Amino acid sequence: MKLSVIGCGYLGAVHAAAMASIGHEVVGIDVDQRKIDALSKGEAPFFEPGLQEILTEGITSGNLSFTTDMAAAQGAKVHFVGVGTPQQKDGYAADLTYVNAAIDGLLPYLSEGDIVAGKSTVPVGTAALLAERVDPTGATLVWNPEFLREGWAVKDTIDPDRLVAGVPEGPTGERAAGVLREVYHPAIAKGTPFLVMDRATSELVKVSANAFLATKISFINAMAEIAEVTGADVTKLSEAIGYDERIGRQFLKSGIGFGGGCLPKDIRAFSARAEELGRGESVAFLRQVDEINLRRRERAVQLVVEGLGGSAFKKNVTVLGAAFKPHSDDIRDSPALDVAVRLHGLGAWVTVTDPAALDNARRVHPQLNYVEERDEALRGADAVIVVTEWDDYRRELDPSHAGTLVAGKVIVDGRNTLDAGAWRAAGWTYLGMGRP
Ligand code: UGA
Numbered sequence: 246m247k248l249s250v251i252g253c254g255y256l257g258a259v260h261a262a263a264m265a266s267i268g269h270e271v272v273g274i275d276v277d278q279r280k281i282d283a284l285s286k287g288e289a290p291f292f293e294p295g296l297q298e299i300l301t302e303g304i305t306s307g308n309l310s311f312t313t314d315m316a317a318a319q320g321a322k323v324h325f326v327g328v329g330t331p332q333q334k335d336g337y338a339a340d341l342t343y344v345n346a347a348i349d350g351l352l353p354y355l356s357e358g359d360i361v362a363g364k365s366t367v368p369v370g371t372a373a374l375l376a377e378r379v380d381p382t383g384a385t386l387v388w389n390p391e392f393l394r395e396g397w398a399v400k401d402t403i404d405p406d407r408l409v410a411g412v413p414e415g416p417t418g419e420r421a422a423g424v425l426r427e428v429y430h431p432a433i434a435k436g437t438p439f440l441v442m443d444r445a446t447s448e449l450v451k452v453s454a455n456a457f458l459a460t461k462i463s464f465i466n467a468m469a470e471i472a473e474v475t476g477a478d479v480t481k482l483s484e485a486i487g488y489d490e491r492i493g494r495q496f497l498k499s500g501i502g503f504g505g506g507c508l509p510k511d512i513r514a515f516s517a518r519a520e521e522l523g524r525g526e527s528v529a530f531l532r533q534v535d536e537i538n539l540r541r542r543e544r545a546v547q548l549v550v551e552g553l554g555g556s557a558f559k560k561n562v563t564v565l566g567a568a569f570k571p572h573s574d575d576i577r578d579s580p581a582l583d584v585a586v587r588l589h590g591l592g593a594w595v596t597v598t599d600p601a602a603l604d605n606a607r608r609v610h611p612q613l614n615y616v617e618e619r620d621e622a623l624r625g626a627d628a629v630i631v632v633t634e635w636d637d638y639r640r641e642l643d644p645s646h647a648g649t650l651v652a653g654k655v656i657v658d659g660r661n662t663l664d665a666g667a668w669r670a671a672g673w674t675y676l677g678m679g680r681p
């Protein structure tokens with residue numbers, strides 16, 4: 246099928262390449278000429294396992310092209326809209342500037358029977374408003390939220406755990422759902438659930454999924470706070486409650502909390518939208534989810550200061566990690582970098598290392614010292630803190646070897662990812678988050 250994808254950021258670039266890889270003819274459109282130039286050459290503009298391969302494959306086969314010209318969308322049967330919806334600069338609500346601009350730009354090129362499928366995360370009610378502009382062209386506006394995780398984006402797009410289609414009532418909606426079924430045929434044939442619903446529900450599915458995940462993380466981090474004053478171990482607690490299938494083990498990893506381009510801004514936008522709807526109290530707990538999350542960053546900083554004997558001033562601190570999570574070079578709202586910046590603010594000499602995110606980090610926080618190589622970064626440290634659980638900083642980091650590099654054997658485990666016993670046995674002062 247001929248498809249267009251408007252917006253070639255994380256979501257759009259992966260979606261375009263993934264759709265080409267399952268046999269569709271796809272044009273990706275973005276206003277950013279640099280991004281389009283890179284993608285056209287088959288270069289992935291960010292670190293995402295597997296993306297490079299399907300980009301090259303799509304471009305070589307002729308199934309995939311990129312342009313800044315919106316006119317290229319003409320003739321596509323489905324137009325996916327995957328532009329960003331960042332937090333507004335002066336509030337918690339989502340900024341819909343890019344979604345509105347994408348729809349306005351697309352309108353002149355729509356034909357009778359086309360499907361416009363929104364993928365961006367938007368406040369509930371957005372699709373209904375956009376439909377008022379799309380409907381007069383004879384095209385149908387549907388919402389088809391995306392649940393991809395960074396680091397697993399290609400797999401999550403080609404082989405998702407569920408597909409959601411929010412469509413208008415009646416035959417127009419049924420037809421639109423049918424077209425999306427065709428688009429996603431390979432996944433559906435493998436048994437992926439394809440859930441058809443109204444547009445408002447589909448918008449809510451996305452934000453409530455992210456709100457639930459954020460809540461789960463803050464729940465375990467709240468337990469870490471309680472563990473800290475009782476001598477309990479939150480990692481044992483999490484393992485033990487996680488064996489209950491109703492609770493589940495995933496997203497119960499305690500530490501410095503969640504970050505990234507989605508969870509933090511999505512829970513805030515959800516709160517703002519609920520307040521607009523007069524139902525602020527229904528999601529008032531999300532404010533606490535946010536606050537618990539931010540407190541953990543401060544706690545990690547405190548632990549470093551404690552480990553250093555009460556002050557970080559003029560001490561060498563090595564920060565292992567900058568990305569908001571491993572297998573990503575994304576530093577948007579990264580708790581890891583936030584911790585590094587806070588330590589710098591306390592007068593520490595902060596050295597940051599990360600296998601993928603250093604260029605991005607350097608651009609945003611030039612005041613920190615960046616070192617490519619892990620062992621080089623560890624050399625001379627008075628304290629070390631693990632803030633992104635790359636394998637290089639957990640499984641592959643030997644405490645005895647690390648001990649030969651540093652000046653002070655103090656390790657703060659900001660992700661509760663190290664074997665405390667092994668580090669202590671090697672002579673280190675080990676400080677975990679919610680662990681004795
Ligand atoms: C998140 C959702 O997981 C995706 O389903 C969703 O599609 C995506 O947002 C989006 O809205 O586009 P992502 O931002 O890639 O995906 O990251 P996650 O894997 O959810 O991790 C978010 C943060 O939570 C990371 O900083 C991670 O380190 C942290 N985390 C995760 C924990 O602190 N503990 C956990 O147990 C799990």
